[in-house]
Amino acid sequence: MPRARWRSPADRAREAAALSTRWRAAAKDQARTNVGLVPFVGAGLSRRFGFPLWAEFLRSNAKLAEVAAEVEKRLNAGDYEGAAEVILQRREELFQLEIRHTFGREVTTPTGPVAILPRLSKGYVLTTNFDRVLEAAFVTAGNPFEAVITGSRTDSITDAITKNLRCLVKLHGDALERSDRILTAMEYEQYYGKGKPGNPLLLDIFRHPMIFVGCSLLSDRPVMALKQLHRESSRTMHYAILELPEHEDTTMDRERELAECNIVPIWFPHGAFDTIEEILEFLAEAAGPSTGAQGPGEREWRTGRD
Numbered sequence: 001m002p003r004a005r006w007r008s009p010a011d012r013a014r015e016a017a018a019l020s021t022r023w024r025a026a027a028k029d030q031a032r033t034n035v036g037l038v039p040f041v042g043a044g045l046s047r048r049f050g051f052p053l054w055a056e057f058l059r060s061n062a063k064l065a066e067v068a069a070e071v072e073k074r075l076n077a078g079d080y081e082g083a084a085e086v087i088l089q090r091r092e093e094l095f096q097l098e099i100r101h102t103f104g105r106e107v108t109t110p111t112g113p114v115a116i117l118p119r120l121s122k123g124y125v126l127t128t129n130f131d132r133v134l135e136a137a138f139v140t141a142g143n144p145f146e147a148v149i150t151g152s153r154t155d156s157i158t159d160a161i162t163k164n165l166r167c168l169v170k171l172h173g174d175a176l177e178r179s180d181r182i183l184t185a186m187e188y189e190q191y192y193g194k195g196k197p198g199n200p201l202l203l204d205i206f207r208h209p210m211i212f213v214g215c216s217l218l219s220d221r222p223v224m225a226l227k228q229l230h231r232e233s234s235r236t237m238h239y240a241i242l243e244l245p246e247h248e249d250t251t252m253d254r255e256r257e258l259a260e261c262n263i264v265p266i267w268f269p270h271g272a273f274d275t276i277e278e279i280l281e282f283l284a285e286a287a288g289p290s291t292g293a294q295g296p297g298e299r300e301w302r303t304g305r306d
Contacts, residue, residue: 151180
């Protein structure tokens, strides 16, 4: 196998800009439409506020449960659900309390990329995060969510997405409510479907063009779901703000993997995480003033909780 060609950081930065120019322009055009871009927010945007990435959280709890080797083996294989199951089997109650304690703390006046999202969003926002950073960011911006829908409340999620209501959909649950959390393989399969074609929830979740930010988009359930939809002839194009890999060969592999999900990358230079804010600002300016929910029934539909 030929060795990857070494490129200087300056060369890679120029390459990131060149590769992203086309898709930045396409994302800007989409941001200008009535639907705009739906933010799909991952744990990377919460890290600056002291919240750990999910793998880091699992590793710390694995040590407490004395199952570090088994959990590390599963994490290396990309089996995050299996890693969580191993810990749950040893200390379920304490693990649930750790989630609440770690991710449930209050965040005030969030800054950085997350503070731009209220100006970019024109309706609902999706996240797999347990924390409450997004709620705080939208309140601080004077544009609070009409509702926060958590976990397995699929009818409420479908209703919100269909009407494009100004709400936050926390796909995997919330730090302060354990009953709606999705942690294990069985729970994920019930939620996303186990390879079933035409999953109506997935069709609803990914019906509008998205901008993934703070997401690695490696071996997680949303990526698997998007691949399934792409195989079923979904033609909705999505965008992702991603760090350019260190090596050129890896970049091409990643672009092919993302294309299987109908995702095009907006690369930023390796290690230049401050660029995320610049890209979001560029898109938010195109989106114009936030108008809140776009669909009917906004004032009547308040919450996904019973």
